[in-house]
Amino acid sequence: MKIDNETISFEVSGKERIYKFQQMPKDFFDWQIENRLKSLKIFLGLEKGMPNFSPHSVVMSTISENEEFPINSCIKGLGLVPKDEYLDDLAKEALKLIDLAKEKGVKETMKERVEFLLNLYSKPEIFNKNVLSSIEIYYKRTYANVLKNPTANLLFYDNTTGYSIMFNSVVEFVPRNTAYHKYVTAVHDLFHVPKDPKIKPDRFEYAYRFWLVEAYDKTPGPQASQKIF
16 A cells, blocks of 8 residues: 555556545534534533534445455544644654553543543644544454455534534554554543553554545535535
């Protein structure tokens, strides 16, 4: 896989594919930021209501070699990612908070960890709008499919408003010992602090980086299935 300033290329079955990656639409980015901020404020008791996990939960579909049922789908937790220059410092700060939770207790440090995320999403200008992130945890069908064909479909749906958008993406596996991997896995553990203090944040071999190449409006209505880019 090769990535330059505007394109990403790879081979599938001996044929080269080249895609130009895009920036996420403004309405999607605003939906992500606004709902994540509101949910975090609800966790802190600053606002009333129920957290909305729709921006985090996505249906990810990949292509398999099963001729009768070639599509495999799963639910993934996805996140926004800051620009490269911010990743190292943010990862270090998150890891300190995880260590604090292991030392003093998960419930006792919940406020500090949520405040970290609240401060993070209060600075929308720091985020990279070309990519979304996740983690490979189970190494099963999705993982096997992406190894052979790194294209994936990401479908978001907000059950509180009906808002829906679908991205076609190219998946990059980012290994350990990179700032990107450290950041993505550390932010994951802020909400999922390991019960065993011996478990390390770098236990995951890969973090996903989804490069967005196409987008379609999937909100029910007259614009449904219209291509956005």
